[in-house]
Amino acid sequence: MSNRQHDGSMIAVCNLVKNYGKVLAVDDICFSVPKGICFGLLGPNGAGKTTTIEMMEGILKPTQGTVYYQGQPIGPHFQEKVGIQFQNTAIQDFLTVRDTLELFADLYPQQKSIEEVIELCSLADIIDRDTRKLSGGQRQRMLLALAIINDPEILFLDEPTTGLDPQARRNFWTLINNIKQEGKTIILTTHYMDEAEYLCDDIAIMDHGKIIARGEPKELLGDHFKGIKIQVPDRGREAILKLIKESKVENGKIEFFTKNIEASIKTLLENKIDLTGMQVIAPNLEDLFLLLTGTSLRN
Ligand SMILES: Nc1ncnc2c1ncn2[C@@H]1O[C@H](COP(=O)(O)OP(=O)(O)O)[C@@H](O)[C@H]1O
Ligand SMILES: [Mg+2]
Secondary structure: OOOHOOEEEEEEEEEEEEEOOOOEEEEEEEEEEEOOEEEEEEHHHHHHHHHHHHHHHHOOOOOEEEEOOOOEEEEEEHHHHHEEEOOOOOOOOOOHHHHHHHHOOOOOOOOHHHHHHHOOOHHHHHOOHHHOHHHHHHHHHHHHHHHHOOOOEEEEEOOOOOOOOOOHHHHHHHHHHHHHHHOEEEEEEOOOHHOOOOOOOEEEEEEOEEEEEEOOHHHHHHHHHHHHEEEEEEOOOOHHHOOOOOOEOOOOOEEEOOOOOHHHHHHHHHHOEEEEEEEEEOOHHHHHHHHHHOOOOOO
């Protein structure tokens, strides 16, 4: 691809490869990300997400390929445009959250005001606390604040909610949406498919260093699944399998996809199938990953 094809995109990667010795961590991937969206790199542990995002950040040299910022290969000034929330950041001891924000702000020529960052990242109630005494969720909020203190155009978040409890994850999602509202471009990695569905406008699913699916979450699901999933406890499967040809048995349940829930349920009821315990489930990205790879994300 020539540079021209990346015109209009905020950041793009082209033929990106990374080898660690014999390990092919990233295997020739290409994608581009328009301005102002939240782009998600999804995949299980070891898929190559961190390696990819670190090459995009300009902190890891690709074995092959190029990262483009606004249509041009990234250069020395790229770092000024980005904010990075690392999976682990060393924070100096004996400082409060406010001290830490001020320390980091001083490193950059361009800054957001500390008060604005406190507001955006909901830090008001912990601003005077010793940074060693923060909960996991509070620490992530502080690291997010540090990542946006230079008012970056692109914000990189590598598994920002891993290890947080559900409540803290939800809170964090709200903050990310606030930052998106400001028109920032966000690149996020996650192995939580619900997180990607909630936050991302566009996703790339990675497995073994390759991109195996790419698009808007809703579109991807629409392309791969024929409607909604219905599950009925298996109390004698013959009748249902006869009525609905494309049904199959999974974990003691009979399941099938339908675009017309009413008609399907009517057919089952007319044939005196006991529907006690029936579930109607919209397929999610977790199901998509299973469909594409044959393995569950969590393995
Ligand atoms: N510094 C490194 N040296 C050798 N192998 C690495 C290194 N970093 C990552 N890898 C390997 O590259 C692959 C992709 O890793 P990574 O990008 O961290 O995946 P993810 O972030 O999706 O979990 C894995 O097989 C991992 O073991
Ligand atoms: Mg990783």
